[in-house]
Amino acid sequence: MIYDVAVIGAGVIGGLTARELTKYKLSVVLLEKESDVACGASKANSGIIHGGFDPEPDTLKAKLNSTGVDKLYKTAQMLHVPHKNNGSFVCAFSKKEEAHLKELYDRGIENGIEKMSIISGDEARAIEPNLSPEITAVLNVPTAGIICPYELTIAAVGNAMKNGAVLLTDFTVTSIINDGCFNVSSADGRCVKARYVINCAGCYGDKIAAMVGDDSFEIIPRAGQYILLDKKEGARVSHTIFQVPSKEGKGILVSPTVDGNLLTGPTAEAVDCPMCVNTTPEGLETVQRLAAKSVPSVQFREVITSFCGVRSSEKNGDFIIEESKAQKGFINVAAIDSPGLTSSVAIAEYTVEVLKNAGLELELNPDFDGTREDPHFFRHLTDEEKNEYIKKNPAYGKIICRCETVTEGEIRDAIRRDPKPQDIDGVKRRTRSGMGRCQGGFCKPFVMKLLAEENGCKMEDVTKNGKTSQMVLGKL
Amino acid sequence: MLEHDIVIIGGGPAGMAAAVAAFDRGVNDVVILDRDDDIGGILRQCIHNGFGLHKLGRELTGPEYAAVYKKMVEERGIKVYYETMVTDLTSDRVVTASNRDGILKIKAKAVILAMGCRERSRGALNISGKRPAGVYSAGTAQKLMNCEGYAVGKRAVILGSGDIGLIMARRMSLEGAKVEAVCELMPYSGGLTRNIVQCLEDFGIPLYLSTTVCEIHGDRRLEGVTIAQVDENRRVIEETKRYIPCDTLLLSVGLIPENELTRAAGIPIDPITNGAQVDENRETKVKGIFACGNVLQVHDLVDYVSDEAEIAGTAAARLVLEGKGKTEEIKTGAGNGVRYVLPQCISNRDGDVALFMRVTEPFGKVRFTVRSGDEVLATAVRLKAAPGEMEKITVKADKLALVKDTVTVSLEEI
Ligand SMILES: Cc1cc2nc3c(=O)[nH]c(=O)nc-3n(C[C@H](O)[C@H](O)[C@H](O)COP(=O)(O)OP(=O)(O)OC[C@H]3O[C@@H](n4cnc5c(N)ncnc54)[C@H](O)[C@@H]3O)c2cc1C
Numbered sequence: 103m104i105y106d107v108a109v110i111g112a113g114v115i116g117g118l119t120a121r122e123l124t125k126y127k128l129s130v131v132l133l134e135k136e137s138d139v140a141c142g143a144s145k146a147n148s149g150i151i152h153g154g155f156d157p158e159p160d161t162l163k164a165k166l167n168s169t170g171v172d173k174l175y176k177t178a179q180m181l182h183v184p185h186k187n188n189g190s191f192v193c194a195f196s197k198k199e200e201a202h203l204k205e206l207y208d209r210g211i212e213n214g215i216e217k218m219s220i221i222s223g224d225e226a227r228a229i230e231p232n233l234s235p236e237i238t239a240v241l242n243v244p245t246a247g248i249i250c251p252y253e254l255t256i257a258a259v260g261n262a263m264k265n266g267a268v269l270l271t272d273f274t275v276t277s278i279i280n281d282g283c284f285n286v287s288s289a290d291g292r293c294v295k296a297r298y299v300i301n302c303a304g305c306y307g308d309k310i311a312a313m314v315g316d317d318s319f320e321i322i323p324r325a326g327q328y329i330l331l332d333k334k335e336g337a338r339v340s341h342t343i344f345q346v347p348s349k350e351g352k353g354i355l356v357s358p359t360v361d362g363n364l365l366t367g368p369t370a371e372a373v374d375c376p377m378c379v380n381t382t383p384e385g386l387e388t389v390q391r392l393a394a395k396s397v398p399s400v401q402f403r404e405v406i407t408s409f410c411g412v413r414s415s416e417k418n419g420d421f422i423i424e425e426s427k428a429q430k431g432f433i434n435v436a437a438i439d440s441p442g443l444t445s446s447v448a449i450a451e452y453t454v455e456v457l458k459n460a461g462l463e464l465e466l467n468p469d470f471d472g473t474r475e476d477p478h479f480f481r482h483l484t485d486e487e488k489n490e491y492i493k494k495n496p497a498y499g500k501i502i503c504r505c506e507t508v509t510e511g512e513i514r515d516a517i518r519r520d521p522k523p524q525d526i527d528g529v530k531r532r533t534r535s536g537m538g539r540c541q542g543g544f545c546k547p548f549v550m551k552l553l554a555e556e557n558g559c560k561m562e563d564v565t566k567n568g569k570t571s572q573m574v575l576g577k578l
Numbered sequence: 579m580l581e582h583d584i585v586i587i588g589g590g591p592a593g594m595a596a597a598v599a600a601f602d603r604g605v606n607d608v609v610i611l612d613r614d615d616d617i618g619g620i621l622r623q624c625i626h627n628g629f630g631l632h633k634l635g636r637e638l639t640g641p642e643y644a645a646v647y648k649k650m651v652e653e654r655g656i657k658v659y660y661e662t663m664v665t666d667l668t669s670d671r672v673v674t675a676s677n678r679d680g681i682l683k684i685k686a687k688a689v690i691l692a693m694g695c696r697e698r699s700r701g702a703l704n705i706s707g708k709r710p711a712g713v714y715s716a717g718t719a720q721k722l723m724n725c726e727g728y729a730v731g732k733r734a735v736i737l738g739s740g741d742i743g744l745i746m747a748r749r750m751s752l753e754g755a756k757v758e759a760v761c762e763l764m765p766y767s768g769g770l771t772r773n774i775v776q777c778l779e780d781f782g783i784p785l786y787l788s789t790t791v792c793e794i795h796g797d798r799r800l801e802g803v804t805i806a807q808v809d810e811n812r813r814v815i816e817e818t819k820r821y822i823p824c825d826t827l828l829l830s831v832g833l834i835p836e837n838e839l840t841r842a843a844g845i846p847i848d849p850i851t852n853g854a855q856v857d858e859n860r861e862t863k864v865k866g867i868f869a870c871g872n873v874l875q876v877h878d879l880v881d882y883v884s885d886e887a888e889i890a891g892t893a894a895a896r897l898v899l900e901g902k903g904k905t906e907e908i909k910t911g912a913g914n915g916v917r918y919v920l921p922q923c924i925s926n927r928d929g930d931v932a933l934f935m936r937v938t939e940p941f942g943k944v945r946f947t948v949r950s951g952d953e954v955l956a957t958a959v960r961l962k963a964a965p966g967e968m969e970k971i972t973v974k975a976d977k978l979a980l981v982k983d984t985v986t987v988s989l990e991e992i
């Protein structure tokens with residue numbers, strides 16, 4: 103068959119774009135090189151819904167960020183993606199930085215951001231008592247928030263699939279040939295035909311564009327390292343705490359996460375390749391030092407894990423969302439670095455506009471259902487309600503992950519729900535099993551067994567993250 | 579809401595011994611809750627020898643030692659709730675748990691905490707690098723091998739020379755894997771001497787002291803680690819970095835008592851032991867809640883776990899039967915060369931009190947002295963002392979009668 107649209111890359115942008123396309127009578131295929139969705143930047147970022155004061159006015163970033171915030175909150179509600187409108191503080195530590203705050207404020211006004219205000223350090227500390235006494239003034243951005251980025255991606259792809267989109271994983275696009283329609287081929291010899299192609303390949307966007315002879319941009323990978331702390335530290339602040347960008351670094355933040363942990367980071371470092379997701383001693387040291395500048399009482403001995411994500415930046419600093427000049431019908435959605443997550447729903451809508459202008463006819467799909475049932479409904483039940491549920495489904499009484507209180511029932515459901523996780527990290531991102539303070543030390547063998555059982559495979563075929571990441575080698 | 583006289587959370591060696599002791603002291607209504615499908619705790623996966631020499635006078639494997647106690651539990655008809663995870667505990671002793679039958683709430687006259695430990699994870703160490711498969715905490719690997727029967731890797735490096743690390747080095751070798759190195763951050767091993775001999779030397783496995791793993795390599799499955807020596811401040815010495823190819827990294831870098839429930843009940847924790855602060859009966863600062871075993875302090879010998887649990891079980895039964903309470907509070911403390919002393923306080927002087935402690939670093943011949951003010955309560959001489967081996971010194975009741983002030987233990991090299 104020939105699909106109407108092939109979307110390359112199942113990150114948050116590809117996922118939401120595929121979902122947006124299923125609002126119309128179109129056949130859509132989503133191609134992803136990893137075994138799961140949300141394996142690129144969309145799983146390792148700050149998860150901040152940025153207020154929108156930061157981008158230069160009149161850029162795509164400014165436009166899609168300011169319109170994107172509301173759209174994202176609405177979509178997150180429809181898809182039951184954990185999120186919170188907790189507001190953000192940008193902190194100044196000197197008169198000079200206060201001047202910078204004012205600039206950010208003015209830029210925010212120009213970008214149409216509402217409800218911002220500049221408050222004194224003391225006023226800020228009255229709200230956030232753990233802020234450093236050195237902070238002299240704060241830009242208060244009440245519209246900002248936090249969201250779980252990988253769950254948004256998983257939800258978007260799942261919802262797109264519910265509305266008819268097809269997901270092909272382990273599909274590394276290696277060539278794109280146009281012979282009247284696009285022939286998109288993978289490393290393992292599969293080929294998908296489509297009338298239109300959307301390039302949402304994140305850090306690999308320039309490589310994909312080059313496959314159709316488009317070398318108009320180059321992606322510059324920039325890594326960001328994080329340290330995630332135990333829930334014991336989660337209430338250290340309630341807002342997301344930024345610093346005014348300075349020469350020391352551009353914004354190490356301290357923020358609660360939607361799950362109640364405390365996140366600190368990211369660094370900003372040029373790296374050689376998109377695979378450079380390794381943390382470094384220097385990077386982790388920088389995160390600790392600069393986070394302590396804003397919130398001195400953060401207890402870094404409560405670290406649970408550290409990780410690293412890679413941004414796909416471009417020299418002009420703006421998103422690139424347009425039909426390729428080199429190839430008609432091929433749309434680049436590239437250089438989607440921060441605030442890409444915040445803008446993601448707006449980007450998806452804008453991308454469909456670009457497709458329409460490129461000639462794709464759009465007819466509304468009357469059967470489109472943009473909602474997802476809450477996969478975490480069980481967590482929110484009262485004890486009485488849980489009891490009743492367990493009577494019908496005993497697997498919900500068996501707790502597998504002690505740190506995050508995840509039951510066998512929830513894990514089995516997650517393994518059966520689209521997009522189906524193939525490995526332990528996939529289960530982790532969907533259920534939080536293994537994400538707590540023991541990092542899977544206890545639940546891993548159980549999760550392996552459940553994956554093997556549900557997928558009808560052997561224990562030695564169970565992987566951690568992708569095809570060649572076997573957990574055990576075989577029977578002794 | 580269900581009601582029981584004594585609820586024991588965790589059915590490892592500590593929970594089982596506490597249950598048996600409480601029953602034998604006269605409380606029939608004792609129940610054990612355990613999240614696993616069998617009792618025995620961590621012993622179930624410790625298929626090596628070395629258990630029971632002190633307590634039972636013979637050398638058993640972990641499962642054999644556990645079976646001895648399980649039989650005692652069964653003979654007494656003590657009820658065990660299997661596959662039952664305790665999720666909450668309040669200071670007025672209401673236990674909430676979840677199993678396939680539903681959520682149960684139990685009001686208890688006394689609660690004994692016996693939840694054991696978990697292992698420190700890679701995350702807690704902040705080792706930099708990538709995040710491939712093949713990095714296991716030693717206990718998880720032990721469980722996969724000994725309980726599930728799977729090989730975890732062919733070529734391993736082990737970080738941490740505590741007993742679990744040493745035992746896993748031997749276990750991997752016996753299964754045909756090549757153990758390239760055991761690395762230990764400290765200048766000495768935290769394991770028992772007999773384990774260093776039997777698990778490393780007998781297999782020709784090198785032990786590198788003052789050495790750590792500083793980077794993890796590999797995108798999918800582990801491909802290798804960078805190890806390096808550290809200076810006296812435990813900072814990596816750059817020139818000593820070297821790469822070792824391996825597909826498995828086992829982390830045996832410390833146990834953390836599982837005190838989530840303890841905290842939930844508002845029980846004060848000792849920052850050194852990471853367990854509850856208790857008196858000589860192993861009663862915490864919250865009346866009617868006791869603690870024993872690895873949840874209280876990390877033990878190297880299960881025999882001592884059983885001893886400690888008997889103290890807690892007996893005292894809990896006495897509280898239920900006689901309502902006997904605390905009469906006073908004499909603090910204990912660690913002096914020169916001693917890292918901690920347990921119990922952290924003494925509430926009654928009606929019997930001998932055994933003090934347990936660990937030293938701060940390896941020593942040669944030492945004399946321990948237990949003092950209160952100018953009064954010497956007890957002394958003990960050891961030919962050597964190491965942080966890996968728990969020390970026990972008993973203070974006689976007649977000496978306790980003299981105590982007016984904090985009881986401290988210190989040591990001097992002789
Ligand atoms: C450190 C960091 C912090 C950030 N913080 C924030 C923030 O707080 N707020 C915010 O709004 N934004 C933030 N961002 C930006 C945001 O994370 C990104 O804009 C967003 O995740 C980009 O999504 P994406 O789908 O374009 O990319 P990705 O998630 O990287 O998805 C690209 C996908 O394409 C796949 N792919 C690549 N090549 C191929 C191929 N050849 N064949 C098939 N598939 C392929 C990849 O495997 C991947 O799954 C941050 C980014 C980083 C890195």
Ligand SMILES: Cc1cc2nc3c(=O)[nH]c(=O)nc-3n(C[C@H](O)[C@H](O)[C@H](O)COP(=O)(O)OP(=O)(O)OC[C@H]3O[C@@H](n4cnc5c(N)ncnc54)[C@H](O)[C@@H]3O)c2cc1C
Pocket residue numbers: 587588589590591592593611612613614617618619620621624626627628629630662663664665692693694695717720741742745836839870871872873876877878879880881883
């Ligand atoms: C890998 C390893 C090797 C060892 N080797 C030796 C040796 O060679 N010789 C020796 O003498 N000692 C050895 N030890 C030490 C000894 O085994 C331990 O000290 C002893 O098992 C501790 O007993 P415990 O009952 O306190 O804890 P555990 O054995 O850990 O038991 C705790 C129990 O509590 C349950 N539990 C925990 N939380 C909950 C909850 N919320 N709800 C319900 N149930 C819960 C667990 O399922 C478990 O059954 C070893 C220990 C380990 C970890």
